[in-house]
Amino acid sequence: MFCEKAIELIRELQRMSDGQLPAFNEDGLRQILQEMESLYEQNQSDVNEAKSDGRAELIPSIKLRHCCLLRNQRCVAAYLYDRLLRIRALRWEYGSVLPANVRFHMCAEELQWFSQYKKSLASFMRSLGADGLDITQDMKPPKSLYIEVRCLKDHGEFEIDDGTVILLKKNSQHFLPRWKCEQLIRQGVLEHVMS
Amino acid sequence: MSDPPSDDGSDAIHDDGQDVMTPAELIAKLEEAWLNEKFSPELLENRSEVVECVMEQLTHMEANLQRVKKGDAKASMHRMEIDRIRFVLSSYLRSRLQKIERFFPHILEREKSRGEGDPSLLSPEEFAFAKEYHANTETYLKAVALKRMPPNLQTVDMLKAVPEPCLDSFVFLRVKERQENILIEPETDDQREYVVDMEEGSQHLMRYRTIAPLVSSGAVQLI
Amino acid sequence: MDPSEVEFLAEKETVKIIPNFSLDKIYLIGGDLGPFNPGLPVDVPVWLALNLKQRQKCRIVPPEWMDVEKLEEMRELERKEDMFTPVPSPYYMELTKLLLNHASDNIPKADDIRTLVKDIWDTRIAKLRLSADSFISQQEAHAKLDNLTLMEINTIRSFLLDSLNCMYKLRSNLQPGSSKGQAMDY
Numbered sequence: 001m002f003c004e005k006a007i008e009l010i011r012e013l014q015r016m017s018d019g020q021l022p023a024f025n026e027d028g029l030r031q032i033l034q035e036m037e038s039l040y041e042q043n044q045s046d047v048n049e050a051k052s053d054g055r056a057e058l059i060p061s062i063k064l065r066h067c068c069l070l071r072n073q074r075c076v077a078a079y080l081y082d083r084l085l086r087i088r089a090l091r092w093e094y095g096s097v098l099p100a101n102v103r104f105h106m107c108a109e110e111l112q113w114f115s116q117y118k119k120s121l122a123s124f125m126r127s128l129g130a131d132g133l134d135i136t137q138d139m140k141p142p143k144s145l146y147i148e149v150r151c152l153k154d155h156g157e158f159e160i161d162d163g164t165v166i167l168l169k170k171n172s173q174h175f176l177p178r179w180k181c182e183q184l185i186r187q188g189v190l191e192h193v194m195s
Numbered sequence: 196m197s198d199p200p201s202d203d204g205s206d207a208i209h210d211d212g213q214d215v216m217t218p219a220e221l222i223a224k225l226e227e228a229w230l231n232e233k234f235s236p237e238l239l240e241n242r243s244e245v246v247e248c249v250m251e252q253l254t255h256m257e258a259n260l261q262r263v264k265k266g267d268a269k270a271s272m273h274r275m276e277i278d279r280i281r282f283v284l285s286s287y288l289r290s291r292l293q294k295i296e297r298f299f300p301h302i303l304e305r306e307k308s309r310g311e312g313d314p315s316l317l318s319p320e321e322f323a324f325a326k327e328y329h330a331n332t333e334t335y336l337k338a339v340a341l342k343r344m345p346p347n348l349q350t351v352d353m354l355k356a357v358p359e360p361c362l363d364s365f366v367f368l369r370v371k372e373r374q375e376n377i378l379i380e381p382e383t384d385d386q387r388e389y390v391v392d393m394e395e396g397s398q399h400l401m402r403y404r405t406i407a408p409l410v411s412s413g414a415v416q417l418i
Numbered sequence: 419m420d421p422s423e424v425e426f427l428a429e430k431e432t433v434k435i436i437p438n439f440s441l442d443k444i445y446l447i448g449g450d451l452g453p454f455n456p457g458l459p460v461d462v463p464v465w466l467a468l469n470l471k472q473r474q475k476c477r478i479v480p481p482e483w484m485d486v487e488k489l490e491e492m493r494e495l496e497r498k499e500d501m502f503t504p505v506p507s508p509y510y511m512e513l514t515k516l517l518l519n520h521a522s523d524n525i526p527k528a529d530d531i532r533t534l535v536k537d538i539w540d541t542r543i544a545k546l547r548l549s550a551d552s553f554i555s556q557q558e559a560h561a562k563l564d565n566l567t568l569m570e571i572n573t574i575r576s577f578l579l580d581s582l583n584c585m586y587k588l589r590s591n592l593q594p595g596s597s598k599g600q601a602m603d604y
Contacts, residue, residue, distance in 0.1 A: 033343050040345035073348045076340050077356055084332065088296065109339040113331055120327040121292075127320040128288070129250030135285040135292070141426035142278040146472060218447045233419065252447050269444050272466060276446045279465065282426070365582045367563065367571050382557040383589075391560060398563040400553070418568055 002039070002068040005032045006075035013082050021086050024107040029076065036072050039065045087114055091121070092136055143178040148193040155189045218252055222280060225249050229287040231410055234367070234417035236403050237360040238294040238302055239410065241318040249284055253277055295325050298360055300353035303329055329353070362404040369398050372414040377405060424569045428509035428516065429465040434479035436460075437470065464513065468520050478521040483507065484514065486527050489534040496541045502565040511539055511569050539570075546570060550578050554585070 009028050016022050043065045050058040087110060090098055096118050103111065126132040155168035160180055168174075168184075173193065184190040216224070228242045256277055263270045295302055295317070303325055306317060317325060333353070341349045374393040379401065381388050393399060398418065409415040441454040451462055459479060462470075470476040483489070483506030495503050507513055514535040522528040546566070553561050563571070 029340060033340070036344055036348070069345065069348060073341075073344060073351070074356075076344075077336060077351050080336060080339060081332075081356070084335070107339065109335055112338075113335040116327070116331040120324050120331065124292070124320055124324040127323075129247065130254055133250065133281075133285065133288070135288045138278070138282045138285045140282075140420075141422050142275070142282050219449045222448050256447060268439075268441055272444055272451075273446065275465065275469065276448060279426075280447065286423075361583065361586075363583075363586055365579050367575070379560045382559045386557070386559070398566060400561040400563055401559065418571065 002035065002065075003071050003075065005035065006072045006079075009079045010075055013079060019086055019089055021083065021090065021102060021105050023105045024083070024110065025079075026107060029079075032072050032076055036069055039069050039072075043069075083110065084113060088117060091117065092139075095136065096122075137183065140182060146175050147178045147181065149174050149176055149181050149185070149190040150193050151189065152191055153189060155184070158184075216248075221245065221248050221252070222283075225280075225283055225287065227413075227416060229283050229290070231417045232287055232290045232294075235407075235410060236362060236364040236366075237407075238291060238298065238316055240314055240316055241291070241321065243318040246284065246288070246318070249280065253281060253284075291321065292324070294360070295321055296328060298357065299325050299329050299332075300357050301359050304354060362402075362407065364403050365400055366403045366406075367398065367400055367418045368406060368410075368415045369418050370395055370415050374409065374414060379405065419568075419572055419575065421569070421572065424509075424572055425512045425516070427568065428512035429463060429468075431464050431507065431509055431513060432461045433464050433467045433481060433513075433517070434459045435462055435467050435470060435476040436479060437476045439475055464516060468516060471521050471524075478517060478524045480517060480525045481507065481513065483510070484517070484525060484531055486530050486534065489531060489538070493534055493538050493541070496538050500545070502542060502545060502563075504565050505538075505567060508567050509569070510567065511535065542566075542570060543573060546574060550574050554578075554581060557585075 005028055009025055009032070012022055012025060012028075043062050046058045046062050046065075049055050050062065087106065090102060091114070094102075098114070106114070121136075125134055125136075128135075151168045151170055151172045151174070154170050157165050158168050159165050160176060166174060166176075168189065181190050181192075185192060224242070224245050228239075228245060232239055256273060260270055260273055260277075302316060306315065306322065306325075309315065315322070336351060337349070341351065370393045373395045376390045377393060379389050379391060393415075403410075406415055410417060436457060436459050437454040438456050439454060440456060441452055443450055443452045448463075451466070452460060454460055467476065467478050471478055483492075488506070492503070492506070514531065517525060518528050518532055525531065549561070552558075
């Protein structure tokens, strides 16, 4: 059946519903492109025959192949575009450096798209106000409350809101403003100690 | 204990050179824009003037705090407030950027067909971002697959491929200025259209399309 | 909307505190606060009240409505009426939660208050579910939602709006030629 490979690509993404990025399916893509090439060649020769020999009975199959070509194109575009959206989301989750296991799943062109996306986003953020504003920070509403955190690795000095500097040393515990810890918790430097 | 100098909270800010807003009113404007943008299915007109004024306020306050000595009780209150305002501002700009990324072909098309003198949906910075995003995505699709397709299939019409915002989505709203004779379109063939009056302060659930102009004019607030 | 964002908005509400320190008037971007004098009540936003309380710099005075008798009356009324009755604060649920979690020692009969507010909330949410259900099954185009709070709306927001959008798509796909901007047919 035509377009089966294309549907398989889409299904592959759908199975990974929670925004995960499966490995780029270069092989699947190549097979679809091959199918498209042969559909196109068959159509070319049928079109020529239909024209020169007046074989009108070829027209329905030409139309059918054309629909399959369009469908293949659409599925490929959907597959690629959906992956871009996932990659985009990763920028917001991990920051501008993606973990190696994620990068490993991206194709060269995706890496290029990603690096251009980072650039566009960075210049947008730089252009805000006089000194720029990093809108990838402050993802959650700030809490004016303090929390107890434990340091999971050495991180060096850290300035808190009133200007005091504390030393984040492995296994040390601190009572810090929660909103100041948000990113360090995400990065695995600190963990929230539940009392 | 001294306050950072010259933040007596009463510097007037000029909005469009007409209304004079206090900083508190400015923050209220930002919060309104934030909630409207969060809940509206389409990208709303940019409020660059509000964003810029808020950024100025924050920068100004940060600069003053640099001069305050460590451990000052007031400084920590100012910091907490700054963090709250910066969150709203960032969240607002994020919602906009997300919509720009989601609907870029349609938004750019609208900017193109905009008449001279019509207000722009996008701020200059957002416009630059949208154009780059569009070019980047087209280049990508071309490089990875389209250029390897048959000659008649090497382009994708982005306007058709990327979904448009659904203006028929339902939204929740609160009325700020009383409205009369709002026409409610029927949902099914056996219903009839009818009109409602919306009192100030009342809350409603209805289609965004019906009240979109009222969101722009500030007569209703999305919630 | 994330519930933490509704809570964020609730934290803008003002509450009375009794500070145990002195501080001059402070000029925030959003308005003036203070002056603070030991033992003298002063109005501050909830976010500041909670911070000061956590650092043992003040006692929080519960809002007037946070009172067992008043809440009992409200609960009875809410149960009796079919409509949503007016609430004492547009953020009654979040404020109850915030103040009881961080300043329960300043609130008389905290446990009773928690239970009462929870009862009122449950009654209202049950009504809300019924209204949402009838809104969908009657295929209404407009509903008035007076007296509903943001947090209440938020509990049904995504479910209700997604269902309505889904139904709309199903319906409009039945009509030919209405697929503008939606799926193409190949």
